[in-house]
Amino acid sequence: MNLSAKLEAILFWKAEPVTFKKLSELLKVDLPTVKSAIDELEKNLQGRGLTLVQTDREVMLGTAKEFSPLIEQLTKEELTRDLGKAGLETLSIVLYQGPISRADIDYIRGVNSQFILRNLLIRGLVERIDNPKDTRSFLYKTTLDLLAHLGISKVEDLPEYEKVRADIDAFKGQSTENAQSTELTASATIEA
Numbered sequence: 001m002n003l004s005a006k007l008e009a010i011l012f013w014k015a016e017p018v019t020f021k022k023l024s025e026l027l028k029v030d031l032p033t034v035k036s037a038i039d040e041l042e043k044n045l046q047g048r049g050l051t052l053v054q055t056d057r058e059v060m061l062g063t064a065k066e067f068s069p070l071i072e073q074l075t076k077e078e079l080t081r082d083l084g085k086a087g088l089e090t091l092s093i094v095l096y097q098g099p100i101s102r103a104d105i106d107y108i109r110g111v112n113s114q115f116i117l118r119n120l121l122i123r124g125l126v127e128r129i130d131n132p133k134d135t136r137s138f139l140y141k142t143t144l145d146l147l148a149h150l151g152i153s154k155v156e157d158l159p160e161y162e163k164v165r166a167d168i169d170a171f172k173g174q175s176t177e178n179a180q181s182t183e184l185t186a187s188a189t190i191e192a
Helices: 003-014 020-027 031-044 065-080 084-097 102-109 114-122 144-150 161-191
Strands: 050-054 058-063 126-130 138-142
Touching: 003 020, 003 031, 003 058, 020 031, 020 058, 031 050, 058 065, 084 102, 084 114, 084 138, 084 161, 102 114, 102 138, 102 161, 114 126
Parallel strands: none
Antiparallel strands: 050 058, 126 138
């Protein structure tokens, strides 16, 4: 499999900007080789529905500009639909636990939240910020527009804020204890 195809797969899977340096690490090649593969992928995508969007240090897959009217129509349709149970669940987690990483949201929900988060981002209900503890990931937090829509001035004004936050923290702690207990049982079984 050629390098540009691997690059395309990574960018599709990530669904967000990826630095050239990170791609170099993932593909185990030097930066000039990554940039060459990006150029090749860009040529391969010409005349198709996708294109590469890039800056001087990162790249991501995007929609080709010819399809902007179609994507705009689909976005409007998506924004008029209800959030649904998954959207409300994810939004609640961000409200009560934010700023929070997508990995933590996925862990609490037990399923991948990538598309739900994208929907919430498009609607302006959450925003993505840099993670100060890990530059390779982002954190999600509520927007001022959402707080204004809910009629509150800060997240601490949410109903039963401290209790819900404590319940989620307890769930996360209990899950960690269960995982550690399972590891101890497994290692004891192996030693026996």
